[in-house]
Amino acid sequence: MENGGPAPEGITDKIYENTKTITEYFIAEDLPDVDISSIGVTSFGGPEGQFDVDVFDSASDYVKLMKSIFDFQSIQKLVTSPKFTLCYDALHGVGGAYANRIFVEELGAQESSLINCTPKEDFGGGHPDPNLTYAKELVARMGLDKSKPQSDPPEFGAAADGDADRNMILGKRFFVTPSDSVAIIAANAVEAIPYFSSGLKGVARSMPTSAALDVVAKHLNLKFFEVPTGWKFFGNLMDAGMCSVCGEESFGTGSDHIREKDGIWAVLAWLSILAFKNKDNLDGKDLVTVEDIVRQHWATFGRHYYTRYDYENVDAGAAKELMANLVKLQSSLPDVNKIIEGIRSDVSEVVQADEFEYKDPVDGSISKHQGIRYLFKDGSRLVFRLSGTGSEGATIRLYIEQYEKDSSKIGRESSEALAPLVEVALKLSKMQEFTGRSAPTVIT
Numbered sequence: 322m323e324n325g326g327p328a329p330e331g332i333t334d335k336i337y338e339n340t341k342t343i344t345e346y347f348i349a350e351d352l353p354d355v356d357i358s359s360i361g362v363t364s365f366g367g368p369e370g371q372f373d374v375d376v377f378d379s380a381s382d383y384v385k386l387m388k389s390i391f392d393f394q395s396i397q398k399l400v401t402s403p404k405f406t407l408c409y410d411a412l413h414g415v416g417g418a419y420a421n422r423i424f425v426e427e428l429g430a431q432e433s434s435l436i437n438c439t440p441k442e443d444f445g446g447g448h449p450d451p452n453l454t455y456a457k458e459l460v461a462r463m464g465l466d467k468s469k470p471q472s473d474p475p476e477f478g479a480a481a482d483g484d485a486d487r488n489m490i491l492g493k494r495f496f497v498t499p500s501d502s503v504a505i506i507a508a509n510a511v512e513a514i515p516y517f518s519s520g521l522k523g524v525a526r527s528m529p530t531s532a533a534l535d536v537v538a539k540h541l542n543l544k545f546f547e548v549p550t551g552w553k554f555f556g557n558l559m560d561a562g563m564c565s566v567c568g569e570e571s572f573g574t575g576s577d578h579i580r581e582k583d584g585i586w587a588v589l590a591w592l593s594i595l596a597f598k599n600k601d602n603l604d605g606k607d608l609v610t611v612e613d614i615v616r617q618h619w620a621t622f623g624r625h626y627y628t629r630y631d632y633e634n635v636d637a638g639a640a641k642e643l644m645a646n647l648v649k650l651q652s653s654l655p656d657v658n659k660i661i662e663g664i665r666s667d668v669s670e671v672v673q674a675d676e677f678e679y680k681d682p683v684d685g686s687i688s689k690h691q692g693i694r695y696l697f698k699d700g701s702r703l704v705f706r707l708s709g710t711g712s713e714g715a716t717i718r719l720y721i722e723q724y725e726k727d728s729s730k731i732g733r734e735s736s737e738a739l740a741p742l743v744e745v746a747l748k749l750s751k752m753q754e755f756t757g758r759s760a761p762t763v764i765t
């Protein structure tokens with residue numbers, strides 16, 4: 322794609338059509354090896370003429386780009402302060418190579434701040450998914466694994482996935498939800514990140530991502546877009562100059578510096594915010610921590626309690642039936658509310674129930690069936706989607722969200738605050754009846 326972003330459906334459909342007409346292909350078995358450890362151009366002659374293989378250092382290009390976006394000097398002051406500690410876990414993905422260049426060589430972090438930063442073909446036997454389930458070592462180091470108490474976890478932690486386009490942000494004994502992360506980046510971008518100093522063109526999130534970003538957009542009077550899951554929708558907005566910062570609940574965060582999510586960019590964005598908030602604190606005073614920043618954000622904008630339940634490798638037919646039943650229920654809101662009242666009388670009333678549909682404001686294309694939504698009067702939401710990336714059977718994703726504006730109620734445990742809605746979601750969807758599962762595979 323010209324813009325470097327993911328291919329839209331129109332293109333992938335055409336590619337697929339072309340694959341159906343391929344009748345033969347050739348393999349260049351005697352292609353000479355290229356030494357990819359040294360930079361330079363090697364020319365080869367072939368039956369179709371000469372061709373060049375150009376080995377270049379993508380990390381240098383990337384560092385240059387990041388330096389044009391962030392204030393490396395102020396981040397360096399934070400990172401090298403004896404009061405600040407960090408831990409970056411590349412989960413043996415490609416982010417490791419960039420992490421060493423950026424965090425250690427450029428920003429002066431200790432080498433011991435990096436874990437699992439040697440890229441490995443098998444990701445060291447682990448699953449390179451930056452979440453609380455799979456980034457085990459980081460989660461333990463940050464003091465979030467109750468079975469492995471830590472006396473003094475680092476101030477800041479982050480993990481990346483295999484290709485480092487996604488990220489997880491942690492504070493000392495504290496998890497930042499991806500939905501909060503993009504909202505907090507957007508709220509602080511103009512002050513803390515030079516690239517955005519003249520303002521944000523707009524912000525966007527995927528539909529199942531919590532509405533934390535919506536509240537920031539409203540507060541700052543920013544253009545706001547809710548798009549279906551999939552990065553290509555952000556790319557269109559960015560190409561049209563309508564969006565600067567975007568994010569998804571699935572741990573993707575990014576900006577219009579490129580047309581994909583960028584895990585290291587997200588880490589630098591958080592370090593920039595921390596550096597900005599602590600610019601006068603590095604000598605004597607206590608640091609403003611990740612947790613302080615998030616709690617302050619909740620106090621200003623309200624908190625979106627949020628959780629996602631994944632049911633992986635469910636029988637595809639059963640998943641379809643579950644979804645069809647949820648759509649059928651949507652035809653009568655009074656009936657839905659009667660069922661909900663019978664499950665829990667302490668949850669609010671459903672005021673809108675539909676399947677999310679998106680009309681792209683740039684090219685006018687319409688994307689239908691992008692997730693089943695139940696929207697409640699108090700701003701809570703239940704969303705059901707079938708994953709587009711699951712590899713076996715079907716993966717049902719259930720997203721549960723509740724908005725709390727009352728500052729005396731924003732400090733609850735998320736699982737406790739969401740328990741009534743979880744019960745409603747599971748019973749309303751007849752999750753166990755349809756799938757045979759009494760518990761999700763992963764809870765985020």
Ligand SMILES: O=P(O)(O)OC[C@H]1O[C@H](O)[C@H](O)[C@@H](O)[C@@H]1O
Pocket residue numbers: 550551552569571573707708709710711718
């Ligand atoms: O929820 P899923 O359909 O599995 O998609 C999860 C994620 O997959 C890819 O990484 C896409 O680029 C993301 O935009 C999407 O959020």
